[in-house]
Amino acid sequence: MTFQELHLIAPILRAVTEKGYTAPTPIQEQAIPAILQHKDVLGCAQTGTGKTAAFAIPILQILHKKKESGQWRKGIKALIVTPTRELAIQIDESFREYGKGTHLRHAVIFGGVKQFSQVKKIEAGVDILVATPGRLLDLMNQGIITLNTLEIFTLDEADRMLDMGFIHDVKRIISALPKKRQSLFFSATMPPVITKLAGTLLTNPIRIEVTPVSSTAETVSQKMYFVDKVHKKSLLMHVLQDGSIPSALIFTRTKYGADKIAKFISKSGIKAEAIHGNKSQNARQNALKNFKTKQTRVLVATDIAARGIDIDDLTHVINFEIPNEPETYVHRIGRTGRAQNNGMALSFCDADEAAYVKNIHKLISKSIPIVDTHPYQMTSPPSMNKHSSSTKKQGQSNSPQKKKKRWYGKR
Numbered sequence: 001m002t003f004q005e006l007h008l009i010a011p012i013l014r015a016v017t018e019k020g021y022t023a024p025t026p027i028q029e030q031a032i033p034a035i036l037q038h039k040d041v042l043g044c045a046q047t048g049t050g051k052t053a054a055f056a057i058p059i060l061q062i063l064h065k066k067k068e069s070g071q072w073r074k075g076i077k078a079l080i081v082t083p084t085r086e087l088a089i090q091i092d093e094s095f096r097e098y099g100k101g102t103h104l105r106h107a108v109i110f111g112g113v114k115q116f117s118q119v120k121k122i123e124a125g126v127d128i129l130v131a132t133p134g135r136l137l138d139l140m141n142q143g144i145i146t147l148n149t150l151e152i153f154t155l156d157e158a159d160r161m162l163d164m165g166f167i168h169d170v171k172r173i174i175s176a177l178p179k180k181r182q183s184l185f186f187s188a189t190m191p192p193v194i195t196k197l198a199g200t201l202l203t204n205p206i207r208i209e210v211t212p213v214s215s216t217a218e219t220v221s222q223k224m225y226f227v228d229k230v231h232k233k234s235l236l237m238h239v240l241q242d243g244s245i246p247s248a249l250i251f252t253r254t255k256y257g258a259d260k261i262a263k264f265i266s267k268s269g270i271k272a273e274a275i276h277g278n279k280s281q282n283a284r285q286n287a288l289k290n291f292k293t294k295q296t297r298v299l300v301a302t303d304i305a306a307r308g309i310d311i312d313d314l315t316h317v318i319n320f321e322i323p324n325e326p327e328t329y330v331h332r333i334g335r336t337g338r339a340q341n342n343g344m345a346l347s348f349c350d351a352d353e354a355a356y357v358k359n360i361h362k363l364i365s366k367s368i369p370i371v372d373t374h375p376y377q378m379t380s381p382p383s384m385n386k387h388s389s390s391t392k393k394q395g396q397s398n399s400p401q402k403k404k405k406r407w408y409g410k411r
Contacts, residue, residue: 006032009061011101016057019097025050026210032058035184040205042198043186049210052094052310055080055154055184060095062152063127064102075149078128081173082156083164085110085132086275086284090310091156092130104128111135112280119144133161133169140176150178155201158187158194167193174201189327216330216364219337220317222345224357224368226378229350233264235376236320239346240270240298247291248316249309250300251332253323261320262300272298275306303328312339319347322356326363354382 002023003016024032027045034041035058045051059078066072082088092108099106106128109118115135122129122144129145139145153174155161161170185198185205198205216222227235240248252258255276265272273287273296290296292311301309303323317336323329329347336343347368349357361367372381 015098028054030208034206040202041184042205042207044209060099078152080130080154083160109135133166152182154184156186159189217337220343222368226381227376231376250318253321258300271296274300276302317345322353326360329360
């Protein structure tokens, strides 16, 4: 299928063509027609599958047609709520790119900065508003934002809302929405709490489930390096010396770890910056801009901050630390291999993290190929075959600490 076959209006089709898009992704192919038919949609798709365009394009088309027909009154017509500032900015940029020929007005609001400029833009008139929950509720409470003209509501990254503690804010926002509206709900995973929330928001929704979170994109090649923790930095520098890696997004578990790794890389002469929640808004946006424009070769990030990173030509993701939740691994490596490009995901596993790797193998139903030729091989690497991962003596724990005693007990 092509975008022409989705019956898009001329200005949006031109914008999509200028972006270099020819064929819609599976989530776009299914969601766009359903939304254009004014159906509620429940979309479950992992990161990097094109969710933003899947709801932005039809929202723009619906509102443009209504404005052209003269059935129009001032006020916010579409609201998109998303968990992080970075993601809100990315979504707003998408509306600008896809909707530049529609003459619809859009704005983005988020916390962590003064509200003056955001309020000024809203007061000038906004058709489409992208917002994080805290700032949206704040401006609603001040009477600056009213939602009585709202026609389309989109909740994006619902599972991350739950992780970040926004679930109660989201419920308050939903309670303030007009009863008559179209609702769109997107999430990478569907835990029970999120499923229940979707049930309160949607009416007879079209359910679209594309590439469940338990799978990784075929465009992403994966490699695993077993390495003692003390040698991880040395291995990282060894990998980054490869001239075939033009850019790399490196994941750490903590904000402190992100700063520490970025400083270490920079001292070696490779331009690197960190992005996480403790950074100022300007610092985060500058770091992201530098990375997108290739001024910075390496960006070191925590998981929440990385949700706002949407770069089609990102070639490499490096897990400096293995996440303790296997779903997070899938989300991380989904930052590369986007827009039908190929990507590479490299993961560094120390003794304390091997149990996490086994959980990842179980989730994605395959083993990640092991690189055993690097110069920083783990002293006693664990066995990752299916038999060893599923067989344990009675009383043994799956915790990484217990595993460490087993592997190093004879040293």
